[in-house]
Amino acid sequence: MTDNLPIGDVARRTGVSSSALRFYESQGMIASTRTQGGQRRYRREVMRRIAFIRIAQHVGLPLQEIKTALSLLPDRRAPREEDWERFSTAWRDRLDERIVILQALRGQLSTCIGCGCLSLKRCPLYNPSDAAARLGTGPRYLLGDVPDDIHQKTNPPSTDALRPPKKRERPRFPLSMTVEN
Ligand code: FES
16 A cells, blocks of 8 residues: 555545645645655555544634644654654543533533523523623533522622621520421
């Protein structure tokens, strides 16, 4: 099997258009050499990089983050297992974060996500008057906030909370009177 593949072969095998391959190359995400006639030639291992780019884009990772992760791989030689290990370690946190968001999305598609639309019946309950906007931008409840955070994060505890609790008041009636039979 040849190791120096023309762009058309790489496009066919990866399912990525030639123009997208040229774009990835212009962004420094993949590399090629040129024949004497100026045609691109890719080493076979480029297909693994392209697979990672496609999957990462598919789950919504920004291009800049994909580029940063790929920059950990050598492009003048075939990446070895330890190179991929470094790559996956750098990416693990981002992927874990994505997994949490996607799981939240799956579980909350039919309920209020705190996005500001106020379009569902439950929005007034979970996000009254778009109070979730005080927590930041975007769908706050998909990003890890919960409705209780609106009060807690936007109203820091007063100094009263730091004082020792007052003595409990003595009940006005004997306790036995409050117990129902
Ligand atoms: S779903 Fe958008 S604010 Fe409730």
